Amino acid sequence: MLTESLIFIIGVIIVLFLAHIIIKNSVELAKHYGLSGTFIGLTILSIGTSIPEIMTHIIGSIDILKDPSQMNTLSSLLIGTNIGSDVFQQNFVLGLIGIVGTVIVIRKNLFPQMGALIGAALLLWVFSLGGFISRTEGAILLIAYLGYLFYLKTGKINEKFKAVNHLTKKQVSWAILLVIVCFILMGFVSDQVLNASTSLVAALPISASFFGIILLGISTALPELTTSLIAVMKKHEGMSAGILIGSNITNPLFGIGLGAMISQYTVPNVIVFYDLPIKLATAFLIYYFLWKDEDISKRDGAILIGLFLVYLYFRLQFFPVDF
Numbered sequence: 001m002l003t004e005s006l007i008f009i010i011g012v013i014i015v016l017f018l019a020h021i022i023i024k025n026s027v028e029l030a031k032h033y034g035l036s037g038t039f040i041g042l043t044i045l046s047i048g049t050s051i052p053e054i055m056t057h058i059i060g061s062i063d064i065l066k067d068p069s070q071m072n073t074l075s076s077l078l079i080g081t082n083i084g085s086d087v088f089q090q091n092f093v094l095g096l097i098g099i100v101g102t103v104i105v106i107r108k109n110l111f112p113q114m115g116a117l118i119g120a121a122l123l124l125w126v127f128s129l130g131g132f133i134s135r136t137e138g139a140i141l142l143i144a145y146l147g148y149l150f151y152l153k154t155g156k157i158n159e160k161f162k163a164v165n166h167l168t169k170k171q172v173s174w175a176i177l178l179v180i181v182c183f184i185l186m187g188f189v190s191d192q193v194l195n196a197s198t199s200l201v202a203a204l205p206i207s208a209s210f211f212g213i214i215l216l217g218i219s220t221a222l223p224e225l226t227t228s229l230i231a232v233m234k235k236h237e238g239m240s241a242g243i244l245i246g247s248n249i250t251n252p253l254f255g256i257g258l259g260a261m262i263s264q265y266t267v268p269n270v271i272v273f274y275d276l277p278i279k280l281a282t283a284f285l286i287y288y289f290l291w292k293d294e295d296i297s298k299r300d301g302a303i304l305i306g307l308f309l310v311y312l313y314f315r316l317q318f319f320p321v322d323f
Helices: 002-032 037-049 051-066 068-100 107-128 135-156 169-203 208-220 222-233 237-263 269-293 298-318
Strands: none
Touching: 002 037, 002 051, 002 169, 002 208, 002 222, 037 051, 037 135, 037 222, 037 237, 051 068, 051 169, 051 208, 051 237, 068 169, 068 208, 068 222, 068 237, 068 269, 068 298, 107 135, 107 237, 107 269, 135 237, 169 208, 208 222, 208 269, 208 298, 222 237, 269 298
């Protein structure tokens, strides 16, 4: 078990490092071509920071196809990681940003952002009710995400941002190549992390979904945590909010949608009847906070973090195994 633990820890660190390189180069390319700060946060950065979750879904789904007997364990692990990352971001990270800085979403942009987050979670929950997400449902999730990107691109999130055009053609080519290479390396490392996680789940007295929610979920959410903190410290509050909200749209629609299209997923009841309802309930609470004041206050942030700790306590006490 020591070997698997080391592989898991080292693998997560490498994945986070590669994600940092991808995010940095993606932002440079986005600035070069003149994309808005909020648009960068909702799309480029939210996809970039969700790369660990997305790659985990791709590799894990391929592993399911290779060995269908692992369907239940890997499905619980993958979906648990996705939902765990989202709940951690919604409650802990957003709460922390509200306490140390400012999370601002102007009221006219509230529905396109938080409405999409709630809609994505609701759609995933509906598809999960039968305990199974089919390839068709996965395709619908993915199409919904592409539709949302088109909605953003048509200018529904209006924010002027002048193209910098500071990169040479050689620098643009190098940035694109670096991103592609990092994706390939991340795929290999993610496969090792998943294999180690599966072995640890078999050895530890916890469920696959709980392992995904606590260890993999929080670990894969670290890019969102660090990137949003940096953004708010540099006074890019719109970008910081866009990263966290966008990631919570990307994960269920793009991550789970793509994974389900590859292999289909089984969904344990604990995720259907506990984790996803908690995600939805806190999303509505965040919507209320932002609608009321257009920001997350220190008091609101403390409430969100407190709810996250309560969520973890009840998850461990009453739902230690998948059912």
